[in-house]
Amino acid sequence: VEMHTALKLGFKAGVINRERLPAFERTLWRACRGFVLLRFTAADDCLQDPVTGEKVSKDVFVIFFQGEKLKNLANKICEGFRATMYPCPDSTAERSKIxxxxxxxxxxxRSILEETQQHRMRVxxxxxxxxxxWIIRVHMMKxxxxxxxxxxxxxxxxxxxxxxxxxxxxxxVVRHSLHKSTEKAGSTVPSILNCMSTTKEPPTFNRTNKFTKGFQVIVDAYGVGCYREVNPALYTIITFPFLxxxxxxxxxxxxxxALFALTLVFNEKKLEANxxxxxxxxxxxxxxxIILLMGLFSIYTGLIYNDCFSKSFNIFGSTWNVNAINKTFMEYNVLQLDPVVKDVFNGPYPFGIDPIWSLSxxxxxxxxxxxMKMSVILGVIHMTIGICLSLVNHIYFNNKMNIFLEFVPEMIFILxxxxxxxxxxIFKWIVCKSADSKNSQSLLIAFINMFMFDxxxxxxxSGxxxxxxxxxVFALxxxxxxxxxxxxxLCVKHNKKEVSFVYIFDAGDVFVHQAIHTIEYCLGCISNTASYLRLWALSLAxxxxxxxxxxLLLNIAFTSTTSYAGIVPVVIIFxxxxxxxIAxxxxxxxLSAFLHALRLHW
Structure with a gap:
């Protein structure tokens, strides 16, 4: 705006926060008694506060006034409202030049910013x-x-x-590594390795490879054994996939x-990289x-169950007399199998379950x-193996007290x-050939009556x-x-000073610890034996x-003749x-069987 020389109008230009503008306008009008003219407009973009770095909305304003008194007053008001003032020449030529x-x-x-951004992208x-x-080097340095x-x-x-x-x-290996590192570093002072004797208990180290590592992780997840104790991971390689x-x-x-696991095994290098x-x-x-062994063992137990997608294989031919079965049971139109009936059952199937059971x-x-009986047998054998492993530890550490006062009574109790x-x-399987539910019930009742002396x-x-x-009585x-x-x-030996304890001996703690161990073992034998029945339950499920x-699916697809037309429905059903x-x-x-096998081992 070109000023008129006679009027000697002056102006001030600047920016102010938008929320302060109404109060700024009222104060300016009242203080100057209306002898100033204020014009403002909103800024196109939000500006960044140089102090806080936040985006703020501001308005651009121009104040017109006449005389030095109004000029000084307008400056003080702008300073009070923290408005940012910008110098602006009076002449149009100077303003155009600026x-x-x-x-x-x-x-x-703008050109510098673009070039900087391009350079940053290249870098x-x-x-x-x-x-x-660089990440590997940083990790190595750390x-x-x-x-x-x-x-x-x-x-x-x-x-x-x-x-x-x-x-x-x-x-x-350590000596060779130290010598090699000394040569690479160019040091003239050799590294010295001395073996020291100590009374501290060494940490447990179990050497593993890519095959045994998974089983060792399963064992270590429950607890790491003491130094030189037997490592149960070796036995877990067989017992875990089998259960x-x-x-x-x-x-x-x-x-x-097994095929899924083999795919992972053959591509392990590529998968390990990712x-x-x-x-x-x-x-x-x-x-x-672990998955590979679980698949292979499942094939083995599947052969014993004679079960492949719920269907049986007739490999050796049934040992049942089909003609005798028809003669005996077909009058009821029901195929009831009972090994006690003569001329019907000719002996056990060579391997696994007879396929004729799938029709009964x-x-x-x-x-x-x-x-159910097989689960109990496997459970007792598995627990007995665990107790026998404790005997290996007692013998190695030459702890005769634990052999005669823990291992022997534990074995007698469980056996x-x-x-x-x-x-x-086993006796009932050999002597009593029938497989009905009454015999199973009588065996359970006989075992319960054993505790009640009935x-x-x-x-x-006999007897x-x-x-x-x-x-x-012997178990009690x-x-x-x-x-x-x-x-x-232990208390007697402590009183006679025959044993030097490395810790503060407390008779009460010894009795409490032994009581906890005894109660846990006796109740655990009962509860854990019952817990192994999950083998039976999950197998049937x-x-x-x-x-x-x-x-519900394949049987309908294979037996339908008029309900579906063409091969497309069969493919969809399959x-x-x-x-x-798979799901x-x-x-x-x-996953359920894996978790239950994990629980049984723990």
Missing amino acids: LSNVTTRLEDL LTLARENLPT AVYHVLNKCNVDVTQKCIIAEIWCPSADLD FAVMFGDIGHGIIM KGANEIFDTFIGGRY PNKLTFLNSFK ALFGYLVALI NSSAKLY QGDVQYFLV ICVPWMLLVKPII HAQLSEVLWN FCFAVLT ILLVMEG
Whole structure:
């Protein structure tokens, strides 16, 4: 705006926060008594506060006034409202010149910003190629400094001393590594390795490879054993997939699981390179050999169950006399199988379950009795193996007290009760050939009456009551044997100063600790034996789910003639069968069997 020389109008230009503008306008009008003219407009873009860095909305204003008094008053008001003032020349030529300079400067800044951004992108693009290498180097440097922080500096401040635990078999490897590092560093001072004697208990180290690592992780997840104790992971390599397969026994499902695991094994190098992208997939990669063994063992137990997608294989031919079965049972139009009936059952099937059981309506009754008893047998054997492993530890540490005061009564307790139950099951299989539910019930009642000293139930052999009475009494004697003898002996030895304890001896703590161990063991034998019945329950559930999928899907597709037209419905049904088999029977049932096998081992 060109000013008129006679009027001598002056003006001030600046910007102010938008929320302060109404108050700024009122104050300016009242203080100057209306002798100023204010014009303002909103800024096009939100500006950045140079102090806080936040985006703020501002308005551009111009104040017209006349005289020095109004000028000074307008300046004070602008300062009070924290308005930012910008100098502006009076003449149009000067203002045009400044505008041209500002425009040129803005263009230069815009050009510099674009070039800077392009240069930054080029630098980051080159850095991206070297980023994995840099990350590895940084991690290596952090690892080196982390180890150095654990070392001590000697009195000369020139050498670093590190105390480490090392397996005896790896001493030569450590010496070679130190010598090689000295040569690479170009140091003239050699590294010195000395073996020290200490009273501290060494940490437990279990050497693993890619095959045994998964099983060792399963064991270590429950707890790491003391130094030089027997490592149960070696036995877990067999027992874990086998107990899983008892619950998951199916030839077809086992083959699919084994093929999936083989795919992971053959591509392990490529998969290990991409490890870390997905936590669930990393779990499958780490447990590929566990999955492989679970699949192979499932094929084996599937052969024993003679079960492949709920169907049986007639490999050796049925050992049942079909003509005699028809003659005996077809008058009821029911195929009831009973090995006690003569001229019908010709002996046991060579391997696994006879395929004719799949046609019998009492198949579930037979398998229910078979799998329930088998679960008890496997459970008692598994627990007995665990107790025998404790004997290996006692012998190695030459702890005769624990052998005679813990291992012996523990073995007597479990064998007198549950070992006897296993003997009854095997005896009943050999002597009593029938597989009906009444025999199973009588065996359970006989075992319960054994604890109640009741001999009124039917006898399986002569003198059964006396044997059971002796076993129960002998098992009950083992309870105070485990509970009292060891703490009493320890207290006597402590009073006679025959044993030097490395800790503060407290008789009360010894008795409490032994009581907890005894109660946990005695109750655990009962509860854990019952817990092994999950082998029976999950095996039956898996077989029944497999049979349901077959009857509801594939059976309809294979038997339909007029309901569906063409091959397309059969393909759709088979696809649904495959999806449900993988989702329910392999993934969900497999995960359930895995967790139950894990619980039994823990």
